[in-house]
Each structure stands twice: as structure tokens, then as C-alpha cells.
Amino acid sequence: MTIRENNLHVTNTLTRRREKFEPLALRPTQGDPEHGRGVAPPHVGMYVCGPTVYGDAHLGHAKSYISFDVIVRYLRYLGYDVTYVQNITDVGHLTDDADAGEDKVEKAARAKKVHPMQIAEQFTRRYFEDMDRLNVLRPDISPRASGHIVEQIEHTKRLIERGHAYEANGSVYFDVASWPAYGRLSGRSVEEMQAGARVEPSAEKRHPADFALWKRAEPGHIMQWPSPWGMGYPGWHIECTVMGQKYLGETLDIHGGGIENQFPHHEDEIAQAEAASGKPFVRYWLHNNMVTVAGKKMGKSLGNFLTLRDAFAKWPPMVIRLFILQSHYRSPTDFSEEALEAARAGFERLGGAAAAIEKAAAGAPEGDADPKITELVGTARKCFSEAMDDDFNTPLALSALFDLARESNRLVAAGGLAKGAVEALRGALAELGGGVLGLSFEATATGAADTQIAAGLVQILIQMRAEARKAKDFNRADAIRERLVEAGVLLEDTPDGTTWRFK
Ligand SMILES: [Zn+2]
Numbered sequence: 001m002t003i004r005e006n007n008l009h010v011t012n013t014l015t016r017r018r019e020k021f022e023p024l025a026l027r028p029t030q031g032d033p034e035h036g037r038g039v040a041p042p043h044v045g046m047y048v049c050g051p052t053v054y055g056d057a058h059l060g061h062a063k064s065y066i067s068f069d070v071i072v073r074y075l076r077y078l079g080y081d082v083t084y085v086q087n088i089t090d091v092g093h094l095t096d097d098a099d100a101g102e103d104k105v106e107k108a109a110r111a112k113k114v115h116p117m118q119i120a121e122q123f124t125r126r127y128f129e130d131m132d133r134l135n136v137l138r139p140d141i142s143p144r145a146s147g148h149i150v151e152q153i154e155h156t157k158r159l160i161e162r163g164h165a166y167e168a169n170g171s172v173y174f175d176v177a178s179w180p181a182y183g184r185l186s187g188r189s190v191e192e193m194q195a196g197a198r199v200e201p202s203a204e205k206r207h208p209a210d211f212a213l214w215k216r217a218e219p220g221h222i223m224q225w226p227s228p229w230g231m232g233y234p235g236w237h238i239e240c241t242v243m244g245q246k247y248l249g250e251t252l253d254i255h256g257g258g259i260e261n262q263f264p265h266h267e268d269e270i271a272q273a274e275a276a277s278g279k280p281f282v283r284y285w286l287h288n289n290m291v292t293v294a295g296k297k298m299g300k301s302l303g304n305f306l307t308l309r310d311a312f313a314k315w316p317p318m319v320i321r322l323f324i325l326q327s328h329y330r331s332p333t334d335f336s337e338e339a340l341e342a343a344r345a346g347f348e349r350l351g352g353a354a355a356a357i358e359k360a361a362a363g364a365p366e367g368d369a370d371p372k373i374t375e376l377v378g379t380a381r382k383c384f385s386e387a388m389d390d391d392f393n394t395p396l397a398l399s400a401l402f403d404l405a406r407e408s409n410r411l412v413a414a415g416g417l418a419k420g421a422v423e424a425l426r427g428a429l430a431e432l433g434g435g436v437l438g439l440s441f442e443a444t445a446t447g448a449a450d451t452q453i454a455a456g457l458v459q460i461l462i463q464m465r466a467e468a469r470k471a472k473d474f475n476r477a478d479a480i481r482e483r484l485v486e487a488g489v490l491l492e493d494t495p496d497g498t499t500w501r502f503k
Pocket of ligand 1 (some may be wrong): 048049050240257265
């Protein structure tokens, strides 16, 4: 065992209780599900519902993926060997939760007159670019729904064999009446669902709450595959069950996602998984709350959303990251310009402390940290861990970090810190603020300056190329352009002059 003292407690949506976190510590490998049990460090299998890739990520996505990024980082900090799986939904997510409407990716593709896979590819790449800028670590596995059609068909067949699903007219539905535990996660009874306005009755369904595992492809539907029930495509919920179990085993330690996905998405995931395996699907269900604007949910369909790309134009990604971490993952984050500006000031305080420590490091005399510094850093680490152990309370963890930054500034300003003292301060800030909370202080401070310098240099080269062309030295002009392309800069000649962008 190499786990630090584990006192982590999480709020499990399934039991509605705060529970001590105890993973199965089992690393599934193909054909040997028991492999790795008890091997140090214990393993954590974690699955989080990923984006449906038909548009740019917005602040609501940032809330979800930064929250779970910090959870992964903290588990790793504690010493767990985490396998983090987050899917990419590129097929099957319809515009309406009740198995009706259009496929979201196909709809976007039709509007742009391109293949749906082109839309999926484009927005998958842009999603990762946005997350990289927010310093969100990439998942260990990012499985695509369209890459797991065979597994989804096999799982659907198993559910039919076990009497939990039925075919109707080329589509296959899960039979909720056959599964009494249905509704346990969301706390809804099947009768309530029947009365619920969102569940439209369908001629094919035996019960209005039944949900699609496989959908018959209507004429003109581009994304379709052959199946025992004819040409079609998978229902949205089945992909997460199948891909989670494929890579993490029949029982996942953690399943995360947005609070809005508790029903029907996660409820359906549980039913499909447990009805087929007979084992608990997930030990801990964790749900993040949403981003609101003046108290109302921010969402694409509501038209009040801010894409991350638009947000980055106003605030550095690290400021947005800090803004998200200032509220608990289970609480809403209310967006306003003022709140973002406050986060900017907060980030500058932390970044300022980090920069001051770096400066102090340069001239620090040899020597160990004195007991006062050791105590200060020890207290900061203790407060930080206690906050994070309490269901990942990032606002409280941040306040421990701000306290440390304030004290550190005072000590650095007083001068005379020995190398050991500077190292202790630097180590705590880097490990807790950088490693666990993912706040990259250097990247932003130097990043902005580097970009400015690069822009200036490109302008000089564009000028030199223009002069070469004027002097009819086309070889030289072309060479400048080629060298810039090699360095990752693309030029474009327009009637108004030459513009440039990074590749
Ligand atoms: Zn999902």
C-alpha cells in the first residue's frame, strides 16, 4: 500500500449519503477480472460522461470536466492508480430525451452539408484543445460510441435473452417493468414517469418509460449499422454502460456526470448494466451541478451560454479554472462578469506569490527551513487535505492556498529565507495549487508574454518578406514563408496585406 492516509468521504447520489471512499482496488484485464486485486497502489476505475460533439464546449462543460479533473488529480495525489475513462458521443444522442427527435450530430452535419463524422471529428478536436487550455488532464481512454457498435449490439442481445428488452418494428427497448429497481438513482417511481410530461407515449413501447437500446434507422439517416433487428443505430444511454464496463469491469468505482443526466441517462445506464450482469454497476455516483446565469441554467438550448473560446478571449483559462473551483462541484456556479473579475484578482494573488517565491529562490542562502516555515506549510497541507477529503471541497482548499500565499508573501518580503524554506513554500504551492487543483501559474504568466513576443517576431518576418518581394527577390520571400510554416505559422495574402495565424 502506498496510499496516503485515506480519510476521503464523498457524497454518493445513489444512497444520498456521505460515505467513506473505498474502491474495489481491482484492475480489470481482459479474461481475468480478478487480476491486480490488492496490488499496490490500489486501482480506481472512474467513468465520466463526455461531450456530445456537435458544437463548441461552453462554461457548463468546463464546470463538469474541471470538477472531475480535480477529483482524478486528488485521487492520484492520495496514491491511487486511477484509470479515467470519458466517452465521446458521436452518434445516438437525440434532440429529445424521450427517444424522439434528430441525432444531434447528424442535425449539425446537415446544416453544414458535411458528413456527421466530420462534425464529430472537428468538435472532438476543438473540445480537447479547449480542455488542454484549461489544464484539464486528458482521460486515459476516450472511447467513441461509433467505435463500439458491436459491443452495444451484443449487450442489447443479452438483455433480450434475459427478458429485460424487446424488439418492436426494428427498434429494441428496455422493459422497465421487468426491472423493479428502476428509479432508484433519481428517486422517481415508474408511475411518476408515466405521468411525467417529458415521457411521450410511443406506439412501439410497452410502457412510456421504456427506453431505446437500438433504434431503427429512418430513410435518410446517415449513421447506421446492420444489426439482428435490421439497419439502425444505438440508443444514447447504452454506450456509457458498454464502454464503462469494457474498460473498467462490470462494477465501476466512480461514475460521474452532470446533475441533469441523473434522469433518464444514468438511471438507464444502471438498469442496462445491472439487468445484464446481475452485479452493482457503480459504487459511487458523483454529480456536478450546473453553471447558471442570474440563477438560470446556462445551456445551449437556452441560448444564454458562453462558449469557452469566447470566454478565453476575455479571461485567461486559468482565471476561468479558478472561478469554477471557487464553488463546490455539487453547488451551482453563478456566472457574472464581476465574479470572473474577482477570480482574475484571486489568480493574480496566487500567481504573484508563486512569482515572488521564484525570485526569492534565486538569491536564497543554503540552509534548512526553520520550524516556523515547516509549521506554516504543514498547516496549509493539513487544511487543504481536510477540505479535499470532505467531498472535494475546493472552495475551502483554495482558502488554505490563499492563506499560504499571503503568509508566503509576508515572509518573502521580510527577506533572508534560506533555500530549504523557499523550497518548502514552492513545493506546497506547486503540489497543491498546481498538481491537485491544476492551476498553472507559470504558463499564464509567461504564456501571455511569450505570445506577444512571438507576434512581434512574426510581424518583423512578414515585413522582411514584403521587402524581398518588392525587390523581386522571390526566392527569399518564399523561403521566409516556408520557414514560418515549419515553425507553425501560416501566412495569408489578402488585398489589405498579409495576415497570419498559428497552425
Ligand atoms: Zn453517459
